[in-house]
Amino acid sequence: MQKITRRGLMKLGIASGAILTTGGMFKTNALAGSIKLEAGGKDFSPATGTERKMIPSACWNCVTRDAMIGFVEDGRLVKLEGQPNSIRGLGKICAKGAAGINQLYDPDRVLYPMKRAGKRGEGKWKRISWDEALTELGGRLKKLRDEGHPEKFMFHYGRMKGSSSKIVGIFLDAYGTGTKGNHTSICEGGKWTAQELTWGKHYDNWDFDNTKYILNFGSNVLSAHTNHIPTSQRLVSAMVERGVKMVTFDVRLSNTAARSTEWVPVKPGQDGAVVLAMCREIMNAGLYDKDFFKFIKATENPDATTDEKVAAIKAHLAQYTPEWAEKISGVPAAKIKSIALEFAKAKPAVVISYRGAVAHYNGNDTERAVQMLAAITGNIDNPGGRVRPAGNKWKSPKGPENKPKSKKLNLADGFKGQAAYPTHHINHQILKVIKDGKAGRPDIYMWYCYTPVYANGECQENIDILKDENLMPYNVCINAYYDESAALADLILPNPSYLEWWDWEDHVSPKQIPEYYIRQPFVKPLGESRDFKDVVCDLAERMGFPLGFKTAEEFVKVSCDTTPGIKEAGGFEYMKANGVWHDPKAKPKYFGYKKEVKADALKEEGVILDEATGVYWNWKKSTAKSEAEAKEMGYTKTKNALKGYVGQKIGDMVYEGFKPDGVNKSGYFELFSELLKIKNFPALPTYVPIPEHEKMGPKDLVLTTYKVSVQIHSRSTNCKWLTEMYHDNPAKINPISANPLGIKTGDAIKVKSQIGEIKTTAEVTEEVIPGIVAISHHLGHWEYGRYASGNKAPMAGDDDPDLKHKWWDSYGVHPNWIIPNSPDPINGQQRWMDTVVQVTKA
Amino acid sequence: MSEKVDVTRRKMVKTAGMVAAGVAAAGLIPAVKASAAGEKAPRWVMVFDLRRCIGCRACTVACKAEYDVPLGAWNTVVNEEVVGKYPNTKKPFLPIRCNHCEGNEADNVPPCVKNCPEYPKERQKFETPDGKTIRYRDGATYKRPDGLILIKNEYCTGCGKCIEACPYGARAFNKRIKSGKDTSKNGITKCSSCQHRIDQGVAPACVNICQGRARIFGDLNDPDSEVSKLAKEFELIKNRDKSTLLPAEKTVPMNFYVDPDNALNTKMARKKYEKMASYSCKVNG
Amino acid sequence: MSTSTMEKNDTATMARQRSDIYGFLAMVYRQEVTSDFLEQIKDPRFLGVLSDLEIQFDDDFLLKPEKELLEDLAVEYARLFLGPGRHISPHESIHHEKDNSKWGQLWGDSTVEVKKFIEATGLEYQPDYKGLPDHISVELEFMQQLTLREEQAWDDADTEGADSCRNIEKKFIEEHLIPWVSAFCEKIMQEAELPFYRDLAALTRKFIEFEQDEINR
Structure with missing residues (x-):
């Protein structure tokens, strides 16, 4: 092509002008307004050196979800730091949090809805519009719903917390499917079940601020933890500033073990033997906490005296000598004894545990044994001990009033008899259960913040099942990145990174005072990525059951403007400017179990006393059809009885006790578990060898x-x-x-x-x-x-x-x-x- | 407290929106106090309290973000080494950054500055917190009167002599910038102690993020500063041989280590490094 | 008609023609070819002008049924500028080399400069414009508007205003178009599979070269 001459230009100009005027279809102008020469004129030079703009938000790279702040310079997020006003994070974030920017600007991000073009998994994709994507997906979803089979839509998520969990939950309920999967059983679900069997609602807060001694079984808290930054920095402070001793049992010199006062190597899966032997030493030395035994259940009899309970525990532990534990665990008997006694004497002391100890065949009873160690030494719910967290109480929109009754496929709890109490489900079996087919198969399998292929064991089988169009007819992946599972999807909906979306958040504060915080976008979603929470609002609208809010931002706004405390502080505007809020007058929450239940509560209609457990409960909140049926079945065996839990009778008093969650346990701190006994497992924490x-x-x-x-x-x-x-x-x-x-x-x-x-x-x-x-x-x-x-x-x-x-x-x-x-x-x-x-x- | 520092500090507090009292101070350096001598500049130093370092590498990432340091180069890393025999294995961590050396006693010029062909250049003025002026010469690499070793890329020819001269490997080429005088060569990246932040009264990025509070930054000329207190408590100045890296090099480093477990007596600490990347940031877990 | 009026008219016409070319090219890069747009391009008069400039589309372009051709062009557009697959990001900050590290990425220094430049002239980005500020089509559209304003100034006999426009144009062409558009077009010419985008990239390049000469006259 030759150089354009002025004459050539003239012709081209005229022809181009004709196109512009005739067509008149330049509908997609990017610019608006008119040129003002006065504004341009002499001073016409782009300004430089603008100040970085601070925006408060929250991390999401791991489940800790620290409150943080970010700095935006000329529309680009350049830096993330901890939120200095957070009582949880104290202005800190970790390396992974600070590197979150890399995810926002990952050159391999998925920025457009993509539809599979070749064979599944072949890597061929076609870019489609959102409208096309939602028309297709919405059409399939609506068809299932209209046919009366909403349960054939399975939603499998890795992480949904705070408002995300609420919004998507409302959508799934309004749609009518109960076929859901999560990821907890590949994380630490077993630990939670063991806690539900002992003290009710799961999660243990480690009160490092007030403790004098720390025993660690299999947690790498200084590198990774569900509440990493809030806990680990307090741990360092406790050790360096107050000289608190920490002993870590692990198969590996983790960073945590390396920084501990002492690393005690232990054979894999044998932590339980060590803990039981420690409990034995403490009981025999008489170093147990007699007052706390009042709240412990140690025998079948709910009215057993402290002496009877102590005797029962001692009798059970007699078999677990330190010498026996040494053979099994490799930890010298003398070490077990000395650490046990140090721990028991150093009140308050905290025993912590994680996957190193619990992701084993015997993990349930290892965690129960750890709970026992904390309980017999009185280090439960006390300052400096193992503490039940103080939850916060966000108010938020409830969604449509008339929701259909949910239907579900039983895919999430494994095969029959695989586990006695899978209260956090068995998601690593989901693909196997789908393959088996006896419990049905979903027509639409959608996953969110999850990678079924990579995160579970047996990667090859996961790939084979996800690839098989007979087993999995339609795979929908919600992700910002093209991971191993996205590669096997039929449709990829581009989610933004968490640095581009709205949420309210509610994770545990080690201060035992709830902290409320929000996540707000630093920049608008790149490309055509769209927050999945906004997408479900859109989908619901398209299917004819609007959720009552149109966007996640609106949901968060309403929540901030109606939640007591935040509302008075200034609601949404306050939270956007400040990011975090806590009640300055709140007192740290300890010893909640000691609170007495008011007499009025026991007189309410439907409340009865279960003689076998000493639990006052309202049978009307369970599935029992009559009082007679409730009494005959009893609290423990009536479905959903825990929903009616009122209090625990101990002697002549009724206490709030350790309120059940997940299973029908009593209000005692249950070392003796009737529920496990029913299923033919040992009632008291027991050492079980690992068959392999x-x-x-x-x-x-x-x-x-x-x-x-x-x-x-x-x-x-x-x-x-x-x-x-x-x-x-x-x-x-x-x-x-x-x-x-x-x-x-x-x-x-x-x-x-x-x-x-x-x-x-x-x-x-x-x-x-x-x-x-x-x-x-x-x-x-x-x-x-x-x-x-x-x-x-x-x-x-x-x-x-x-x-x-x-x-x-x-x-x-x-x-x-x-x-x-x-x-x-x-x-x-x-x-x-x-x-x-x-x-x-x- | 001098007026000037107070003003900039207040400005920065406002900027960052960290107005709530108490916690807000966590990210800030205590304001510089004028010393009795009057004309003294602050002497910025960093104390690494190794009891508090947990090897999390947040400092490394914060620094990458602060300067958008390209792949292949770092301004700060954390080294680690497995020592001892099982079951008495230990794993000390050793955070590293530019030592902002004082330079040997003869001329007070550190080797990187001495080897820079583009030093000295123009006369510059440094204003102390109480308003006095100290004169110094800048250069492609130079020492400011408050002890910071800084770079002026506009003078830099990208010759790399400063990289070779540093026994700590604290410098590297920044492959995404050109040197000011020779655009066929790259400029240099190194730790500046976050000069742009501390001049505004805000702690360096690595200090801000350090959850263990293992990095303590401050003015050694201020007897009330935390670094001065630590220096006194652990006799850091008196025992330079045990509190600084490679004392035999006689560079007089201004990074001090509180080191009860003798991390400075490991192989990783006794070795000379060519560049930050030689540390390889080995992460064990 | 006096000489000065002649000149004015000439310059006004010139500005208008440049504006229209900018506008046309902006449409080329803004989105996939629409059927309206295609119809206009296929107009023999337009093809004739292109032919004078030694741009001749192939038979496929002329003979293929419209629906098929539109699909082909859409695929080509997506392949070249959007992905899937390796693509040529149509944003200045990717291509405009800088001495510092803030280029080669989206939302680099250039993005910011372009945004500020454009906004400093009183224009603003449409709220529903979802792209980045330094998209090639935005820069071309900006020039379209500037030159249009220049035409108006000539028409109003506002020499000062017209000069001012020329200065802004010159600055934008030199600071933003010249440093990257040629290289960008070169890449398209190498990667394009259909003559349509290959030739229009060549045209774009030549036009920017013309502009470089023109603006310094």
Whole structure:
């Protein structure tokens, strides 16, 4: 093509002008207004050096959800910091939180609705409009609903908290499906069930601010925790400023173990033996808390005296000598004794526990034993102990008044008899249950903040099932990133990053005073991404059952403007400007169980006393049809009896006690569990060996997985600043185990379990106990974009100058390929830490 | 408290919207007090309290964000090393950043500045908190009277001699910027102690984010500052050999370590590094 | 007609013609080709002008049924500018190299500069415009508006105003169009599979070169 001459220009100009005037279809002007020369004129130069604008919001990279602030410069989010006015976070966030910006500007982000173009999983996609996407999805959803089968729409989420949980919950209820899945059983659901069986509502707050001694079983609280920043910084302060001793039992020298006063190595899954032996020593030394025993249930008899209870516990624990525990756990008997006595004497003291201890076959009773250790020493709900959190009470819109009765497919609780009380469900079995088909199959399987392929064990089977169009006719993925599961979807709806959406939030504060906070967008959603909460409002509208609010912002606004306290402080406007609020007059909440129930409450219609448990309950709130039926069935065995719980009779008094949640336990702190006894499990916390470990050969090792401080479980490797620091995870083996196998650091090795084999490299190290191989579980992605896997997402751009400077090409391995999906028989918790493997040179 | 610092500090507090009393102060450096000598500049130092470092690397990420440091370069990292035999294994953490060295006793010029061909350049004035003026020379890399070792990219030729001169590997090329004088070469990235923040009375980004409060930043010339108190309590100045990195290099570092577990006696601490990337930020977990 | 009026008219016409070309090109990049737009381009008179400039679309373009052609062009547009697949981001901050690190990414320095530049002239972004401020089509549309304003100034015999417009145009062309549009068009010419976008990219490039000469006259 030649140079354009003035003459050529004239012709082109005239022709172009004709198009512009004739067509008149320049409907999509980007600019409005008119040019004002006065405003331009001489001073016409873009200003520079604007100040960064501060916006308060909340993190979401992990479930801790710290309140934070961000700085926006010229429309671009440049920096995240902790919220200095938060009583939870005290102005801090962690590395993962600070790297959240990388997710917002991830060059591999999904920015448009995408429809599968080739075969499922082939990686071919077509960009479609939102209208097309919602017309298609809405049409399918409406058809199911109109046909009377809303339950064939399954919604499976990884994280929904605060207002997200409410809004999407309202949508699902209004739609009429109860077919839901979550992710708790691959996290720590087993711990929660064990708590529900002992003290009611799940979650334990660790009161490091007031404690004098810390015992840790399997928590890496200084690197990762469901309440990481609020707890871990208080832990550091307690240790350094007040000289508090911390002893960590772990199979691995985690950062937490490394910073503890003492690391005590323990064999995998044998924490329970140590804890039971400690309880025995404390009881025998008479160091138990007699006053707290009043609230403990230790025998079948609800009216047992303290002496009877003490005797029963002592009798049960007699078998668990420290010498016995030493053989099983590898922890020296003398150490067990000395730490037990130190702990019991250092009141208040706190015992903490997490997945290292509970993601095992015997995890339910390990957590119950930990609860026992805290209870017998009186370190429950007291300042400095293991405390039930103070929840907050957001008010929010309830959604449409006339909701249909929900129908559901029973897909979320595993196969019949797999677990006795899966109160947090068995989501790692969901795909297997769908494949089996006996409980039905969803026509639409939608997942949100979740990656069924990667986050569960048995990756290959997950892929095979999700890929099979006969089993899974229609897969819908809500995500901002192209991960391994998105690759197997039929429709991807682009969610924004959490830095672009609205929420109110409510996570636990270690201060025992509830904190209220919101998440607000720093920038408007990039591309065509749309907050899923707004999308459900739209879908509901399209299907003819509007939710009563049109956007998440509106929902959050109404909540802020109606919640007592926040309303008076200035409601939504206050929260937008300040981000956090707590009642300045509130007192920390402790000893809630000691509160007496008012006599009036016992006289209400329907309230009866259950003689077998000493529980006052209102049978009308249960499924019982008459008082006679309620009395005959009794509190423990009547469905939903816990909903009518009023109080616990202890002697002549009635206390609020430890209110049940999830299961029909009494108001006692139940060391003796009638519910477990009914299901033929030991009623008192009991040591149970792990079947696979009993049969191990001399060269077998136990596979342990763990988290490092700079990655979230499965959703952070697209954060370039994190993955730059951590993109390889060699298998860690102690020399005592590696030497007989002839394995040295850097050797290529195979790690083989009963279901498969992975190849990786070995790191022979003194950081782990002999007998295990430790592989972290963040890496080994085969999608999730270039920083995570080297693979570009199909719809990605190159909009990041750092792409040119990425210097790593190793992406680590994912251990879940060889970990079976296998539940704890009591609570359904995935047994992450039980897999027996053989390690050989590759 | 001098008027000037007070004003900028107040301004910054307002800017950040952290008006609520008490907690708000957490992110701020105590205002600089004029010392008795009057003409003294503050002497900014960092104390790393290793009892408090939990190896979380939030400092590293905060710094990446503050400066948009490109991949392949860092201004601060946390090193770690596994020491001892199982079951008595230990894992000390060692945070690293530019030591903002005083320079050896002969000329008070640290090696990076000494080796910079574009130093000294123009005369500059530094105003102390009480309004006195101290004169100094700037350069492509230079030392400000308050002890900060800074870079002026407009003088920089991208020769890389400062990188070679630093025994701590605190400097690296920034592959996303060009050096001011030679656009065929890259400019330098290094820790500036967040000069732009501290000049406004706000703590450096790494200090702000550190949940363990292991990084304590302040004025050593102010006897009431936290760093001065720590220096006194742990005899950090007196025992430089045990409280600073590579004392044999005689660079007189101004980063001090409170180190009850002898992390400075590990291999990682006794080694010389070529650049920040040599630390490789090894994360064990 | 006096000489000065002649000049004025000439300059006014010139501004108008440039404005229309900017407007046309803005439409090319704003979105997928609509059927109205396609019909106008297929007008023999327009094709004739293009032909004079040595732009001749192929038979597919001329003969394919409209629906099919629109689909082809939409696929090509998406492939080139949106993805799926590798694409050429049509934003200045991706292509406009800077000495600092704030380029090569969306919402870089250029984005901010363009936004401020445009807003400083009194224009604002439509509330329902969902794209980024430095999209190629926005920059072209901005020039369309500027040159249109220039025409009006000439028509009003407001020489000062017209000069002012020329200064703003010059600044924007030099600071924003020249540093990236040629390179951007080059990339399209390499990546395009259909002659439509390849040739219009060539046209865009030549036009910007023309503008560079013109504005310095």
